[in-house]
Amino acid sequence: MQEFKSVTESIAKASKTLFSFEILPPLKGQHFEHIQQGVEPLMAFDPAFVNVTYHQEEFEYKQLDNGLLQKKTVRKRPGTVGITAALLYRYHANVVPHIICGGFTKEETENALIDLHFLGVKNLLAVRGDAQASMKYFQAEPEGHAHAIDLVKQIAALNKGQYLDEELLNSTPTDFCIGVAGYPEKHMESPNLDSDLQHLKSKVDAGASYIVTQMFFDNSKYFDFVDRCRNADIHVPIIPGLKPISVLSHLQKLPQTFHIDLPEILVKEIKKCSDNKSVRQLGVEWAIAQAKELIQKKVPVIHFYTMGRSDNIQKIAEAVY
Ligand code: FAD
Numbered sequence: 001m002q003e004f005k006s007v008t009e010s011i012a013k014a015s016k017t018l019f020s021f022e023i024l025p026p027l028k029g030q031h032f033e034h035i036q037q038g039v040e041p042l043m044a045f046d047p048a049f050v051n052v053t054y055h056q057e058e059f060e061y062k063q064l065d066n067g068l069l070q071k072k073t074v075r076k077r078p079g080t081v082g083i084t085a086a087l088l089y090r091y092h093a094n095v096v097p098h099i100i101c102g103g104f105t106k107e108e109t110e111n112a113l114i115d116l117h118f119l120g121v122k123n124l125l126a127v128r129g130d131a132q133a134s135m136k137y138f139q140a141e142p143e144g145h146a147h148a149i150d151l152v153k154q155i156a157a158l159n160k161g162q163y164l165d166e167e168l169l170n171s172t173p174t175d176f177c178i179g180v181a182g183y184p185e186k187h188m189e190s191p192n193l194d195s196d197l198q199h200l201k202s203k204v205d206a207g208a209s210y211i212v213t214q215m216f217f218d219n220s221k222y223f224d225f226v227d228r229c230r231n232a233d234i235h236v237p238i239i240p241g242l243k244p245i246s247v248l249s250h251l252q253k254l255p256q257t258f259h260i261d262l263p264e265i266l267v268k269e270i271k272k273c274s275d276n277k278s279v280r281q282l283g284v285e286w287a288i289a290q291a292k293e294l295i296q297k298k299v300p301v302i303h304f305y306t307m308g309r310s311d312n313i314q315k316i317a318e319a320v321y
Contacts, residue, residue, distance in 0.1 A: 102129030
């Protein structure tokens with residue numbers, strides 16, 4: 001079986017800024033081919049790793065003939081473990097599946113970790129997950145984790161061979177390299193930047209070896225964040241996450257969904273665009289400028305959020321790698 005490098009090892013051995021990207025598993029009913037055309041061209045840029053997001057189930061309400069509402073559980077994008085396996089055997093990609101607190105008991109988490117370990121997965125990104133669309137606040141499973149730090153602790157314990165069943169004998173330790181999320185513009189639920197940073201530090205102290213940031217459109221937010229992290233004694237690699245704007249509606253949707261600011265000059269330029277084709281082009285140009293500055297400042301990796309389509313990420317990668 002191929003041995004993959006940990007994210008931190010890849011960074012330590014690299015002589016230049018690495019390239020990585022994140023994909024979403026296909027919607028239920030679609031096959032691997034639906035994401036293949038987005039993934040394949042990006043493999044040509046030799047990504048150091050490829051992330052696969054995890055999507056917890058949602059509740060939907062269906063009106064019945066008698067007027068009553070029926071609650072239905074739907075998982076729109078199942079298959080994170082399956083897509084991880086498909087990327088491993090089709091491309092030998094160093095896949096980083098996301099593992100989330102939402103929807104998992106500790107035991108289900110342990111079982112998922114065992115599966116990923118069997119597959120030869122070396123790296124994970126441990127995140128809490130957002131509140132379900134039908135809920136105002138995030139709710140952990142009764143036997144699950146309320147915060148990403150608890151997930152990090154569980155994975156770190158498994159790395160020492162400590163499974164939930166303490167009576168298990170001769171247990172094999174896993175060797176996952178654990179990444180966590182960081183927010184240059186603060187996580188939306190956090191009362192202030194310092195409090196958010198303290199929780200981030202706790203995740204690192206609990207065993208996280210690298211941080212991937214939420215998307216940002218003004219590099220100074222990332223540079224300030226790195227400075228604040230270093231002053232708070234967080235010394236792991238901090239990987240900037242970039243997403244090119246691609247449609248006009250992103251002007252509302254991105255701030256609404258991710259609680260981030262868009263620079264006024266970018267907003268003005270987007271508003272001047274006559275159609276979404278020119279918005280997409282402008283998004284590419286903005287991201288190229290961001291990526292060039294990040295590379296010049298020697299960031300370890302640039303991580304691109306594809307959100308399913310990759311023609312724009314290809315153009316950016318061609319321009320900067
Ligand atoms: P946490 O670290 O638990 O933090 C959540 C909030 O609680 C923060 O405000 C933090 O300051 C606070 N906090 C943390 N620890 C404690 C504590 N012990 N006590 C009190 N407060 C605390 N979502 C998905 O559903 N699937 C994905 O695949 C996915 N991938 C992502 C990848 C990246 C790079 C990023 C940046 C986000 C991703 N998300 C994903 C979204 C993420 O799940 C949400 O942003 C979520 O709201 C917070 O996740 P977290 O891991 O940062 O949570």
